[in-house]
Amino acid sequence: MADAHPPSGTGPLAKREARLAWGLLMPTITAVAIVVVLPLLAIFWISVKPVSLADLRAPEAVVREDIRGNLEVAGDEAQIRYRLRNSSQDRAILAVSFSDVIPEGVVVQSVDERCTIDERRLQCDLGDWDAGYRETLSIPVIVEQTYLDNGLRPQDSAALVEGQSSSVLTNGDFTLDNFARIFSGEEFVEVLLVTLFYTVFGTIGALLVGLFAALLLNKSFKGQGILRGLYLFPYVAPVIAVAFAWLILFDPFSGSVNALLVQMGLTQEAINFFGERPLALIMVTIFEIWRYFPLSFLFILARMQSIDADMYEAADMDGASPFQQFWYLSVPQLLGILSVLFLLRFIWTFNKFDDIFLLTGGNAGTRTLTVNVYEQAFAISNIGAGAAVAVVIFGCLLTFSIFFLKYISREEGL
C-alpha cells in the first residue's frame, strides 16, 4: 500500500467525455468555419487582388445553334449553324471544344476541318478564343423524311461546351492598388471621422436615453408591462420598415415633421433632414439612438431590479435625497453593466450598416467604414477596394476585441 497514489493525467472516462464534447461541438465549429472564418480569410486574399464586379461572371463560351433552309420535302438542302462567341470582352478562353448530337434523318455533307463526326455525334476542337471572339460554323446537310416526320430539331439537343478560363480570383496577380486607392485622398479621413462621430455619439446617446427610460420604469405600477413592451418596439421592428417610416416622416417635400415645423413657425422653408451636411449625420445618429435605446434600457432595468431595496431604505433613513441616492448608490451599482454595454454597443454601432444604407445610402456626409465597403464594392464595382476597406474594419475590430476581452471577464453575468 505504500505506493498508492491518486491517478494522474486524464483517465479513459475523462477522455470519453472530451471526445463527446468535441463531437457535439463539431457541427457548430464546421459551420462557423465555413461561413465566418473562410470568408474572413477570403477578404484578405481579395483585398490584394485587382478584381472588379464584372470579373465575377466567368467568361463563357456561348454556342447557339439553328437550322436554316427551306425544308419541305425529303432531299432538301439546309445548313446547321453554330454561332460561337466568347461572352467576355477582356479575357480569353483556352482549349474550347463542344460536342452535339445531330438529329435523326439529317445527313451531314461535310464538316469543318476542326470537327469530326462519328455516327450522329459531332465533336469540334476549336482551340483558344481571344476576348470578344466570334465565329459562325456552318454545316451543310440534306434532310430525309424521318427528320420531317419526327419533328426533332437540331436546337433541341443542347451543345455541350468545354473550355478553360483563368479567373482573377485564383491567378497569381497581386496588387496593393486597392489599399493605395482607399487610403489616398481626404475621403478616407472623412470616412473615419464620420464613423467615429456616429459610433461615439450613437453609443453614448443610446446608453443615456436607455438609462433615463429604465429610471422611469423602475417602479411597479399598473401598465408598467405595457409601457415596457411599447418601448421595445423600435428594436423589435424590422429595420427596413422603421427606416422608411422615418424617411417618410422627415421627407423634405411632403413629410409631416416639416409640415409641423412650418405650422409651429419654427422654420420658414422645408428642411432636408437626410440630405444636408451635417444634419444628415446627426439624423442618422439620432436614428441609431432611437433604434437601440431599448436594448440598453432592457439591460439597465434588469440590473436595477436586482439591486437590493434595503440599501435605499437605509439611505433614506440617513437622509439622503433622491438625487444623492441615484448618484451615490445607483450609479456605482450600474457602472459594471454600463461599461459592458458601452463596449458591446460601441463595437456593434461601429459595425452597423443597414441603418445608414437605408436612410441616406451613405450620401450627404454619412459614409461610415461599413457603408464604404458596399460603396466601393458595388457602387464603384471595385470588389478589391471594398475588401481592402473590410480589412481596415477588421483591424479596428481586433483592437476593440482586446479591450472587450479584458473587460468582459469582469462582468461575467453578461
Add this chain to the structure above:
Amino acid sequence: MSMLRRGFVTGPVIGALWMLVLSVTVAVAMSFATGEAFRPSVSLSLLWGGIAGAATVAVRQSRVAQIGVVLVVVALTLLDIGPLQLGEATSMFARITGATLLAGGFAISLVPILDEITPGALGRHEFEAAVIRFLTGFGYIYFTAIVMIPFYVMVMTSLKSQSELIQNPLDFSIDLSRGTDLFRSYQELFADFNFGTYLLNSFFISVLTVFITLAFAIPGAYAVARLRFRGQAAFSRSILLIYMVPMIVLALPIYIAFSLTGLRNSFVGIVMIYPVTTIPVALYMLQGYFRGLPSEVEEAGLMDGLSRLAVIWKITLPLSLPALASVSLYVFMIAWNEFLLAFMLLDDPSRFTLTRGIAALNSSEIPRQHLMAGSVIATVPIMALFLCLEKFMTKGLTAGSVKG
C-alpha cells in the same frame, strides 16, 4: 440652488415648464389627429403655466385649484391668448377638444407634481421629489411620443391615398366612409406585388432558420456548459467574438462565392447562411441556461443507465423549454428582420423575402402608401408575436446579450 428651493419659485418654474411640455404635446397630437393648425406659444405657455403653478402652491386646496385652472385655461385658449394658439380655419370642435385636453391634462397632473410644495423654504427632499415627478411625467410623454409617432405615421400613411398625402401631410385622420377601400394599398400589394409569396417565403425561411439553429446550438451549448474538455473556458468566451465581425465584411465574400457557385437567388443559399449568423448567440444563451439547471438531475439519469445523448433528450431539453422558447423567438426575429443578406443575395422577385420585397418597393414610381403598407405587413407579425410572448421575448433579449 437655494433660491430655487422656495415654494414660490419652484411652483411657478415647474408649472411653467410643465405647461410648455403639455402644450407642445397637445399641439402635436391634435395636429397629427386632425391635420388642423395647432401651435404652442412658448411665451404664453410659460406665463400661464407659471401663474397656475403659483396659484396651486398658494391655494393648497387641490380640488378648488384644479377646477379653477381648467376653467381659466379653456377660456384663455378659446380667447386665443392661451398657451395653445389655433389657426383661423380650425373647427370649433377641434378648438374645444384641444383646449379641454390641455386644461384637463394640466390641472390633473400639476397638483400631484407640486404635492408637498409649500409656499416657504423647501427641504431638499420635497424639492427633488417634485423635480423627479416632473421629469417622470415628461419622460412618459417623451418616450411614448418618440416610439409611437413613426409607427403611427407608418400605419396611417398606408391607409391614405397619394393625393390626400400631398394635400396635407399632417392630416392623418381617416375617412371611415371609404370602408374596405381604406385597405386598397394592401390589396394591391397582395394582388400585384406578390406580397403573399414574400410573406410565405419569409415565414418558411425564418422557421427553418430556427430549427437549424437549434439543431446546431443545443448540442454545442450542452457541451460547453456541462462537459469538461480542454479549451472549454476559452471556447465559451470566444463564441461572442464572432459577433464582433460585421455582417458586411462577411457578406462580400459570401456574395462572391454564391455568384460563382450559382447559389444566389436560391433558398438553399439563404438557409445556409442565416443560421450561422444566429448559432453563436443561441449557443451562448442556451449554455447560460443549461449551467443554471441542477446537474444532479442529469447525474441521476446517468446513474440509471441513460447515455449522455439520452440525458440531453429526456432530461435537459424538457427542463429548458422556456429557454428554448426565448431562443427560438429571438432567432425568428433576427431571421425575419434580416435585410442585408437578403438584399445582396436575392434578385429574383419570386424568391424575395419580405424585407427584400419592401426594398424593391422603394422607387419613385411606386406610391409611398404602398411602401408603408409593405412595412406594416412586415412589422405586424413580429409585433404580434412579441406582444403575445412578451415575457419570453424580453428574457431572450436580456439573456442573449444580444446582437445589434
